[in-house]
Amino acid sequence: MVEKQLNEGSNALPHTAIDAEVCKGCRRCIAACPQQVLRLRPTMNHCGIQPAEYIGRDCTGCGICFYNCPEPYAIRVESPDRPTRNS
Amino acid sequence: MSTKRTVGMFESFDRSGRATRSSHYCAGCGHGILHKLITEALVELGLQDRTVVVSPIGCAVFGYYYWDVGNIGAAHGRAPAVATAVSRTIPQAVVVAYQGDGDLAAIGFNCAVQAANRGERMVTFMVNNCTYGMTGGQMSPTSLLGQRTLTSPQGREAATEGHPLRVAELFNQLQAPVYIARCSVADTKRIFQTKQIVRKALELQRDGKGYAYVEVLSPCPTAMGLDALASARFTAEQMEQVFPLGVIRDHSTQAVPLPPPAPACSVPDFFARYRDRDFPAPVEDATYTERRMIVAGSGGQGILVLGLCLIEAGALAQRFVTWYPTYGPEQRGGFASCALVIGGRTIGSPHVEHPDILVCLTRPMLERFLPLVKPGGVVFCDTMILGPDAPSRPDVRIVAVPATELAAANGSSRAANTVMLTALLHTRVTGLPEEAILHARDATLRKKPSLIALNRHVFDAGLAWCRQNLP
Numbered sequence: 208m209v210e211k212q213l214n215e216g217s218n219a220l221p222h223t224a225i226d227a228e229v230c231k232g233c234r235r236c237i238a239a240c241p242q243q244v245l246r247l248r249p250t251m252n253h254c255g256i257q258p259a260e261y262i263g264r265d266c267t268g269c270g271i272c273f274y275n276c277p278e279p280y281a282i283r284v285e286s287p288d289r290p291t292r293n294s
Numbered sequence: 295m296s297t298k299r300t301v302g303m304f305e306s307f308d309r310s311g312r313a314t315r316s317s318h319y320c321a322g323c324g325h326g327i328l329h330k331l332i333t334e335a336l337v338e339l340g341l342q343d344r345t346v347v348v349s350p351i352g353c354a355v356f357g358y359y360y361w362d363v364g365n366i367g368a369a370h371g372r373a374p375a376v377a378t379a380v381s382r383t384i385p386q387a388v389v390v391a392y393q394g395d396g397d398l399a400a401i402g403f404n405c406a407v408q409a410a411n412r413g414e415r416m417v418t419f420m421v422n423n424c425t426y427g428m429t430g431g432q433m434s435p436t437s438l439l440g441q442r443t444l445t446s447p448q449g450r451e452a453a454t455e456g457h458p459l460r461v462a463e464l465f466n467q468l469q470a471p472v473y474i475a476r477c478s479v480a481d482t483k484r485i486f487q488t489k490q491i492v493r494k495a496l497e498l499q500r501d502g503k504g505y506a507y508v509e510v511l512s513p514c515p516t517a518m519g520l521d522a523l524a525s526a527r528f529t530a531e532q533m534e535q536v537f538p539l540g541v542i543r544d545h546s547t548q549a550v551p552l553p554p555p556a557p558a559c560s561v562p563d564f565f566a567r568y569r570d571r572d573f574p575a576p577v578e579d580a581t582y583t584e585r586r587m588i589v590a591g592s593g594g595q596g597i598l599v600l601g602l603c604l605i606e607a608g609a610l611a612q613r614f615v616t617w618y619p620t621y622g623p624e625q626r627g628g629f630a631s632c633a634l635v636i637g638g639r640t641i642g643s644p645h646v647e648h649p650d651i652l653v654c655l656t657r658p659m660l661e662r663f664l665p666l667v668k669p670g671g672v673v674f675c676d677t678m679i680l681g682p683d684a685p686s687r688p689d690v691r692i693v694a695v696p697a698t699e700l701a702a703a704n705g706s707s708r709a710a711n712t713v714m715l716t717a718l719l720h721t722r723v724t725g726l727p728e729e730a731i732l733h734a735r736d737a738t739l740r741k742k743p744s745l746i747a748l749n750r751h752v753f754d755a756g757l758a759w760c761r762q763n764l765p
């Protein structure tokens with residue numbers, strides 16, 4: 208249970224969501240991530256590819272992995288809205 | 295919570311009859327990165343519903359499965375010509391020609407340079423990966439010196455294969471382009487530069503300011519024989535030595551929106567202007583049921599002429615008519631067919647998929663078209679091509695006419711089409727008046743008046759046979 212939460216990331220924190228069945232395992236996101244919080248999953252997906260996965264902490268929500276990813280629907284980055292001055 | 299995700303693409307991609315969320319591109323291909331940047335900019339600029347993307351031949355040929363915009367596929371290298379047509383006929387459209395280096399810089403280079411020289415309102419994205427990716431990694435005009443490809447196994451040599459073609463610099467010699475830039479999707483820094491350039495080029499299109507050319511250096515791991523990261527390094531380190539990045543020309547501030555092209559005339563006016571003066575204008579008639587017909591056989595059987603005769607009769611009877619021929623390259627003996635539409639109102643498409651009436655003079659054409667006839671339709675065919683193993687259908691009426699035999703017995707086997715005309719007249723399937731058909735019968739021979747008498751003789755023989763043998 209704890210591990211599942213870590214992989215999907217907490218909703219309150221910025222996190223990267225990777226669709227393991229769409230990812231082609233090219234590793235561009237892993238190489239590009241400034242926080243180095245992405246890695247190849249040890250297990251294969253249904254295509255026999257090791258997809259990228261988020262280690263579950265320290266994502267800043269910068270979106271760099273998203274822009275480096277050649278697959279339209281492999282990576283989604285969620286970040287909480289920044290508090291504004293009035294809130 | 296804000297989300298960074300792909301926008302402006304279809305939710306799923308319906309390739310090969312099945313829906314998927316996965317693209318067809320190889321792991322590490324640069325196309326997907328550029329696709330995402332383009333659709334993101336289109337959505338941010340609110341241009342999605344104004345945009346038409348012309349897909350090339352090449353790996354991006356399936357672009358229309360991805361971009362949720364207007365899409366057209368073009369023949370190899372001809373995206374600029376198709377984009378020109380869209381841009382001129384839909385002045386409010388944002389037109390994108392998406393091409394590769396093989397498509398643009400080799401096969402369609404003339405097409406591309408002429409469109410740039412005319413300053414068409416469009417943006418061309420050329421994905422430059424220094425190879426023909428889709429066809430298996432052959433040398434392209436932009437392949438680097440020394441680059442080993444399938445067709446330059448020893449490496450490209452300037453002496454025999456020439457130097458890499460710098461398209462952006464060549465286009466910079468032209469007067470008309472408003473914006474010329476080269477960028478790359480090799481790494482994060484370059485991708486964010488590309489994002490700005492893509493947005494700028496699309497803003498120019500939004501404002502109708504003219505031609506923009508954006509060349510995007512992109513890795514092709516498969517053809518380069520490298521993994522995704524090594525091919526990205528090759529793109530950044532090797533390709534940029536020949537193809538330096540940067541904005542080469544930016545006339546966006548001086549450029550003023552081009553006036554929308556003034557159409558020479560509307561489509562109905564065009565047809566009115568060029569209509570043959572011999573024909574009366576067609577008249578709307580709700581009581582006439584539109585007939586969609588196919589006449590098919592071999593070259594030399596007068597297939598196309600029979601079609602012309604029928605639409606000439608239709609035109610004389612003030613119907614709306616179209617004639618749409620299809621034929622092989624052979625003058626004699628190849629397949630020939632024509633699609634005819636005769637209607638009581640403006641005809642939408644001249645293409646006939648499912649005919650009400652089929653006229654067939656050869657067996658292969660019968661086998662091809664019989665399954666397409668609408669239930670309740672009528673098929674006229676030469677008795678000669680029928681037989682115990684002939685295709686048949688219980689839900690269509692098949693009228694067998696010994697057309698070739700009758701024509702040969704009365705002077706010329708090549709007048710079988712005329713016998714078929716008598717069967718069409720006798721059965722009244724076209725709903726056209728007899729006098730119009732008789733007039734058209736002679737009129738189609740206006741260039742060969744010596745044949746009119748023979749043709750009338752065959753016609754009379756055919757009609758006599760029909761009266762005796764057909765209900």
